[in-house]
Amino acid sequence: MAELSFTEEELKEIEQLKAKFPTAKAATLQVLWVAQRKYGHVEPEVQNLVAETLDVPKSHVHGVASFYTQYYKEEKGKFVLDVCTCLSCQLCGGYDILHHLEEKLGIEAGETTDDGMFSIQSVECLGACGYAPMLQVTNGVYVNNLTKEKVDTLIDNL
Amino acid sequence: MAQDWKSFEPLLIPDIPNLQQIEVYEGNGGYDALKKILNDQNEWSRDNVVNEVKQANIRGRGGAGFNAGLKWSFMPDPDGGPRYLACNGDESEPGTFKDRKIFEFNPHLFIEGALIAAYAMTIDTIYVYIRGEYISWVEKFQKAVDDAYEKGYLGENIMGTDISIDLEVTYGAGAYICGEETSMLESLEGKRGYPRVKPPFPAQKGLWGRPTTINNIETLANVPLVINNGAQWYSDLGAEEHPGPVLYGISGHVNQPGVYEYPTGVPVLELINDVAGGIRGGKDLKALIPGGSSTPVLRADQLEGVTMNSDSLKDAGSMMGTAGMVVMDEDTDMVDVLWRIAHFYHHESCGQCTPCREGTGWLEKVLLKIKNGEGEMKDLDLLLDVGNQMEGRTICALADAAVWPVRHTINRFRDEFEARCKKSTHAVA
Numbered sequence: 001m002a003e004l005s006f007t008e009e010e011l012k013e014i015e016q017l018k019a020k021f022p023t024a025k026a027a028t029l030q031v032l033w034v035a036q037r038k039y040g041h042v043e044p045e046v047q048n049l050v051a052e053t054l055d056v057p058k059s060h061v062h063g064v065a066s067f068y069t070q071y072y073k074e075e076k077g078k079f080v081l082d083v084c085t086c087l088s089c090q091l092c093g094g095y096d097i098l099h100h101l102e103e104k105l106g107i108e109a110g111e112t113t114d115d116g117m118f119s120i121q122s123v124e125c126l127g128a129c130g131y132a133p134m135l136q137v138t139n140g141v142y143v144n145n146l147t148k149e150k151v152d153t154l155i156d157n158l
Numbered sequence: 159m160a161q162d163w164k165s166f167e168p169l170l171i172p173d174i175p176n177l178q179q180i181e182v183y184e185g186n187g188g189y190d191a192l193k194k195i196l197n198d199q200n201e202w203s204r205d206n207v208v209n210e211v212k213q214a215n216i217r218g219r220g221g222a223g224f225n226a227g228l229k230w231s232f233m234p235d236p237d238g239g240p241r242y243l244a245c246n247g248d249e250s251e252p253g254t255f256k257d258r259k260i261f262e263f264n265p266h267l268f269i270e271g272a273l274i275a276a277y278a279m280t281i282d283t284i285y286v287y288i289r290g291e292y293i294s295w296v297e298k299f300q301k302a303v304d305d306a307y308e309k310g311y312l313g314e315n316i317m318g319t320d321i322s323i324d325l326e327v328t329y330g331a332g333a334y335i336c337g338e339e340t341s342m343l344e345s346l347e348g349k350r351g352y353p354r355v356k357p358p359f360p361a362q363k364g365l366w367g368r369p370t371t372i373n374n375i376e377t378l379a380n381v382p383l384v385i386n387n388g389a390q391w392y393s394d395l396g397a398e399e400h401p402g403p404v405l406y407g408i409s410g411h412v413n414q415p416g417v418y419e420y421p422t423g424v425p426v427l428e429l430i431n432d433v434a435g436g437i438r439g440g441k442d443l444k445a446l447i448p449g450g451s452s453t454p455v456l457r458a459d460q461l462e463g464v465t466m467n468s469d470s471l472k473d474a475g476s477m478m479g480t481a482g483m484v485v486m487d488e489d490t491d492m493v494d495v496l497w498r499i500a501h502f503y504h505h506e507s508c509g510q511c512t513p514c515r516e517g518t519g520w521l522e523k524v525l526l527k528i529k530n531g532e533g534e535m536k537d538l539d540l541l542l543d544v545g546n547q548m549e550g551r552t553i554c555a556l557a558d559a560a561v562w563p564v565r566h567t568i569n570r571f572r573d574e575f576e577a578r579c580k581k582s583t584h585a586v587a
């Protein structure tokens with residue numbers, strides 16, 4: 001990988017994030033988010049960039065990146081489908097949705113399709129229990145009240 | 159109150175279109191409570207505000223039910239250094255999905271409540287920590303904060319007074335444990351979310367070692383109601399020992415799942431049948447988890463006469479928690495459900511304490527064995543025993559929260575667990 005760096009604009013954003021807190025270290029989670037939005041993941045070299053930018057130890061950033069599940073420690077598919085299978089979603093067919101996706105895309109939860117388009121993950125409660133079963137697309141949009149048909153349409157439209 | 163609860167008009171999330179817009183909020187009496195206080199700081203001294211809120215008895219809506227005003231009174235006297243209010247919007251307890259409604263539909267009520275809290279405790283910096291998955295709600299909420307700054311409710315010299323308070327919005331990156339208050343403080347400091355040993359309580363040593371109070375989003379949204387209408391009015395709403403409006407999140411096998419606002423003390427069965435439209439497919443009710451996954455499950459036959467408030471639920475053998483009610487119909491496999499809950503706590507244990515790290519692993523493993531039809535009768539006792547070894551021996555309450563569902567689900571559905579073990583390939587002939 002070529003030498004990684006943040007653009008002027010990103011550095012400005014990072015300064016604003018740092019200004020929220022009395023220490024630079026406190027901005028670690030937020031700057032990891034900036035990095036993940038840019039590179040699509042926070043592999044070790046991206047973590048190092050974050051550490052250098054904030055002037056905090058690399059070991060600190062590694063520790064934080066590995067603790068939180070939303071940071072992708074390796075490259076994922078273009079679309080990451082986080083299917084909730086937790087309590088309320090389990091009761092309302094969350095596992096059926098997960099298995100339908102696995103069959104449709106020919107991969108298992110935790111894997112990525114060969115063309116790099118989709119990753120599937122089985123995740124814990126996303127705070128949408130009243131709209132179960134549901135999934136989240138790449139840490140962003142929630143898709144609620146899923147049926148197999150709705151999943152098919154979603155995949156076709158992505 | 160018991161009879162007329164159905165005619166209750168929502169206060170936290172009233173049915174007013176576009177209330178999230180600051181002008182609409184202002185047009186409906188919004189920020190009046192803050193004005194009332196700041197315009198008459200003699201009448202509404204800091205101590206008087208704390209006392210009023212304490213009298214009202216707003217029980218913490220984050221799940222532990224601690225009196226908010228009482229907690230505020232634990233803050234030491236100001237010494238000139240920084241002091242913080244950390245607002246808990248991490249909302250990750252399975253079955254809980256109510257704080258996001260406030261971010262979406264009535265963010266200014268919460269901002270106003272947080273400002274009053276900050277004033278009362280001589281705090282000049284508020285942090286709002288929202289779970290990372292709620293990024294869409296973070297953006298919505300940030301808009302409300304920007305508007306409040308623009309209108310002079312936040313920032314320097316609020317409404318021309320000598321009071322200055324800042325509010326910073328930040329968010330996590332996926333970790334249930336960061337909802338535990340001291341874990342949230344670690345995360346706000348930019349670290350892994352390892353809970354801290356209490357005491358010292360955050361009021362003594364919180365963010366960056368400074369006095370800090372932590373409150374849930376819904377708890378703070380109740381504060382303007384108290385200032386506008388008085389502690390007496392508030393404490394007369396709902397159940398006596400656990401008053402006020404509450405956001406009931408109802409999910410699982412009901413016809414109309416959702417978040418519904420009513421006073422505390424509503425009969426559980428009426429919430430399920432009248433509010434949430436009853437059980438799907440005309441089936442019978444089997445069980446209810448009343449307040450998020452950590453609160454003990456109750457069998458349908460234990461629910462007669464039970465109301466949603468701490469005393470009644472305690473008598474029934476459970477807890478109010480977050481009022482996230484998970485409803486299960488007659489076809490529910492309790493072994494599967496309990497295994498999934500155990501999987502959750504194992505996945506979310508931060509691993510700091512051996513009893514929790516190892517114990518949650520054991521609970522999940524043994525339950526998986528039973529679920530797969532390979533369990534033996536003695537495994538049930540093993541589960542209860544592992545639970546006893548974990549409870550009360552850890553830094554935070556996650557371990558307890560993992561144990562309670564195991565203990566109570568097995569005890570209350572023992573037949574179902576035994577039947578699964580007896581049928582198993584490993585059953586002793």
Ligand SMILES: NC(=O)C1=CN([C@@H]2O[C@H](COP(=O)(O)OP(=O)(O)OC[C@H]3O[C@@H](n4cnc5c(N)ncnc54)[C@H](O)[C@@H]3O)[C@@H](O)[C@H]2O)C=CC1
Nearest residue numbers: 220221222224232249250251254337339359372479480555
């Ligand atoms: N909203 C959600 O998504 C979740 C909520 N929970 C709830 O969290 C609850 C457990 O929370 P904890 O904070 O561990 O409960 P806790 O009972 O230890 O504390 C409750 C609050 O009172 C304060 N407090 C208690 N005793 C105090 C004292 N002597 N001096 C000063 N302050 C004191 C604590 O600092 C805390 O803010 C569970 O009952 C569960 O329902 C659990 C998981 C997720």
Ligand SMILES: Cc1cc2nc3c(=O)[nH]c(=O)nc-3n(C[C@H](O)[C@H](O)[C@H](O)COP(=O)(O)O)c2cc1C
Nearest residue numbers: 218219220246248249250337338339373374377555
């Ligand atoms: C494992 C664990 C997770 C928690 N998660 C949350 C949470 O997501 N949101 C919340 O408000 N409180 C949560 N709590 C409770 C907090 O520790 C704390 O009691 C609460 O935020 C205080 O606010 P309140 O008194 O206004 O309820 C959690 C507690 C534990 C033990």
Ligand code: SF4
Nearest residue numbers: 508510511514552554
């Ligand atoms: S009880 Fe569990 S989650 Fe809490 S600090 Fe200990 S290991 Fe971490």
Ligand code: FES
Nearest residue numbers: 084089126128129
């Ligand atoms: S259990 Fe799936 S969103 Fe809560």
